Amino acid sequence: MILRVRFHGRGGQGAKTASRILGSAAFGGGYNAQDFPIYGAERRGAPVAAFTRFSDSEITERGFIFSPDVVAVMDDSLVADPLANPFAGLRKGGLAIVNTTRPAAEANGGRDDVTVITLDLTKRALETLGKAVLSAGIAAAVARSAGIDAEAFVGGLVDELKEVGLSDDVVSKNVALAGAVYDELKPVELRTEELPAKAELVPLAAVVSGDGSEDIVNVGNSASRHTGNWRVTEPVIDYQKCTDCMICYAYCPESAMSVGADGRIAIDYDNCKGCMICQAECPLRAIGSIMEDRR
Amino acid sequence: MKPELMTGNRAAASAARLARVDYVPAYPITPQTEIIETIASWVREGTMDSKFVQLESEHSMMTAAGAASLAGARVFTATSSQGLLYAMEMLYNVSGWRAPMVLMNVSRALAAPIVLEPDHNDVLAARDSGFLQLHSETCQEVADLVLLAYRVAEDRRVMLPAIVNLDGFYLSFTREKVVLPGQAEVDRFLLPYDPPRPIRATAPVAKGSAVMEGYLYSYFRYNLHAAALRAKEAFGEAAGEYQELFGRAYGPVDGYRLEDADYVLVMSNSFTTLGRQAVNRMREQGVKAGLLKLRMVRPFPGEEVAALLKGRKVAAVFDQNISPGMGGIFYPEVAASLYHLRGRPEALLPVVGGLGGKQLTSDEMCQVFERMRAVGKGTAKPDPMFLMREEELSKAKKALATAGVQG
Structure with a gap:
């Protein structure tokens, strides 16, 4: 058994921390685990992605997850964002957990072959923490759905929140928020199937074009x-x-x-x-x- | 020790602490910064007994590192990409001084254009510097290779500095299971550095003298080359002892499913994990696929490469680097290792991919094996492959259109 989770969020929402909470929780629960964020020169608000794999055997994968079993979409505006493309490659029979006020049928990225769970995590975070930091809530939703036990989850959660330097008070608020999410959900039986993905490789001749400079002629295009x-x-x-x-x-x-x-x-x-x-x-x-x- | 989840950067810092390094001159650069931040915090809180100094550039950092190593200190430092290039002049000096320090390089592609993710043009720019080079695939390997690097570098037969390479992001920021060796065992494996002629006030010695004559220069350069070659023997011995103590076996190269393999992919560093996946996929389809990982890059393990590629139908060299106007950098090194070999593969396919951390799909890697098979059957020529997927090219063209240039 290996489970591949891809988190999509915006800078500042806690996608990287969520991936680490899940990694630590799974590791504490006896699984092998691996987590990994991708970020460049991102700022608060920019789309970011992070990944967690966990398995009951050695993990022989690395890097970007093209075919996730679970996607966690931390911001409703990313559902239809062509750059973030959070549903891309989600396995048939996979699970999407979406932070939204919309019903599941409207936030499924056009995929009717996957299970969608929707939660309004932003509201909960604002009420409990006073700001829209979603790492604890989304990690709880994924951990519970994936069947990680409560003790291992809280262990991973507390370790990671302390690691980022949060005070005991903020940590316990996060634990309360995460606990409520965890208790509301049930483990989801996942039988996922990888979508066929044929890579169309292009020859070098197709890549070689123009003068190859990095010039930007359309200046001020931001x-x-x-x-x-x-x-x-x-x-x-x-x-x-x-x-x-x-x-x-x-x-x-x-x-x-x-x-x-x-x-x-x-x-x-x-x-x-x-x-x-x-x-x-x-x-x-x-x-x-x-x-x-x-x- | 208990298994822990840790990043490659933390594994590197942890190994430096276990090696009881005396001196860490530092300069930050993404994606290496976490290494020196971690060490700085350990030194501050008193859990690492080293002198930590932030210098004003990588050039100064490397000068300080080499000088301290000559003076008799065990020295550790780390850089990446542009930082390594900025230090380049001093790399050749430090190896010429025969100063056995260890330098982590966290691979990141070189500008221009600027990017933060890895390829190996940075570390391979130091290929000819006289530093030994060990390249890692996993975070576990990062920690283990640092300890092995000190043993080999400080071996009296060698006395050369070493670079341990780890890929930015794919190792530097990836947390995975690492079992750190225990301090007591490391202390048995790695004795305190015993410099041959340390700088002492009571025993003056001049280091790094000018020679000014070609014959003297040649004498020293040939000796440096011979010392680098002897590093393989020293590595073999150290790795044997390491395996006895810690249970993990490391050779200069690493074979994967090679037993009856007809088609072998040669590659290095963290994307090797993706290569192994492709091997498994091809095996499921009944293709006799295998992989040969280069762990030691300097000295180049030519004999091991030749021995493991002998009798194969086709091999491919996957270069995550590019020498413009030539192609991949490892390709000619592998080809040179095979030139005089009877029973060498019928063809050697050059493949360039993963530049700037370009993501590689499983199918993309499998197509390298498909091409090897086609070459083996004579239905395709071993023309170089430069990996890019159609949707990636179309995204690139969109970016060009936004920029207002024709692509």
Whole structure:
């Protein structure tokens, strides 16, 4: 038996930590385990992936998991994100655990050959921890579904949360949150089947094209990469208070503040990542925040 | 010792601590930084008895490392990619000084363009530097090879520095099961460094002298070459003792399912795990597939490669590196090992893949075996393969379109 789990989250949500909690829990429960994050120059909010394998025999695999038995999708906005593509390669009969307010049928990535469990982990995290850090909750959901016993799970959870330097108070809040998720779910019987995946290799001649330079002719194209779905909280301007002093314009690291046709400051929600620096800097406290609807 | 889950970086730091290194000059670079962070925190909390110094560059770091090693200290340091290249001038000096320190290289592809994931152009740029090179496939191997590297480097027949290589991400940030050797056993395996002529105030000695004459230079370079060749014998002895103490066997190369294999994939480092998977898949289909892993890269284990490839139908050399204008770097080394061999494989297929950490699917690796079979049957020529999948090329073309250039 080997189980391959692929976590998809956004920077800051705890995908890497979730993969480690699951790895430590499985290892503590007597399995061989391996966990591995992929990240580049990511920032908070960017799509990230992490992987855990566990097995009752030696693990003879490594690196990116193309054919997971389980995918854990930590952010609803990633379900249909073509770059994250969280359902890609999920084995027939596999399991998807999705953090969403939507019903399973709407968050299955178009796959009707897999089991989908949906949970609103963001709400729970905000209520229990005061911020949308989902590592404990998503790891609990995967561990329980995969049949890892409670003691091993809590052991792995506490070890990993302490490893990242959380205080005892925050650790126990996470344990409470994770325990509630764990107790709500039941182990899922998984009989997964790998999808046929023929790699179409291209010859070198097909790769060799153009002048091979790294030049970017379309300069300033970052606005065309809409990063608005990285937001967890959304800044909202109270125009009754706002005097258009432009301080938010100066501080916004994403150049997502602009002056509209009416001469008033406006937020470009396609590109605002919800860092809330504008809110912190506004001298008149004219910028409020609302929870983002992740759909 | 109890099995633990740990990253390759932590395994490297742990082995340095077990080796009781005296001095760690350091400079951070992704994906190596965790090694020196771990050591720095152990030194600070008093659980590692070493002198830790952060230098201002990798060049200074390597100079300090070599000088301390000559003075008689056991020295450990680590770098990656651009950092290794920045230190390159000093690599040739440190080996010429015959300073037996150990350097971890956490492989990361070289700029430009910039990327953080691994290939082996960084460590193979140091191929000719006079450093011994041992390359790891697993986090366990990282820890074990560091200890073996000290034994071989400090062996009086050798007296050369060594690089232990581990792949960024695929080992550096991957946690897997590692059994660390116990300190008491390591102390038996690795005695305190006993430098032949350490720098002491009471016994002055000049090190790294200029020679200024070609015949003298040649004398020393030939000796360096001979010492590197003797490292194989020293490694064999050390590995035998290591196996007795710790139960894990390490040779200069590692054969996998070679017993009756007709088609053999030669490769190195962490993607070897993917090669083994492909071997298993091919075996399930009845293909006599096998794998030959290069663990020791310098000295090059040419005799072992020849012995294990003798009588095979076709072999392929998988290079996770590229020498532009030539191809893979290991390919000609394997070919040279086979040139005078009677019963050498009929063909040797060059394969380049995994550059910049390009992910490899199982099927992609299996197609290398399929090509070997086609070459064996005479239905394909052993033309070089440069692995790229159609969907990867199409993503690359999309990126080019966004950049506004034709691809």
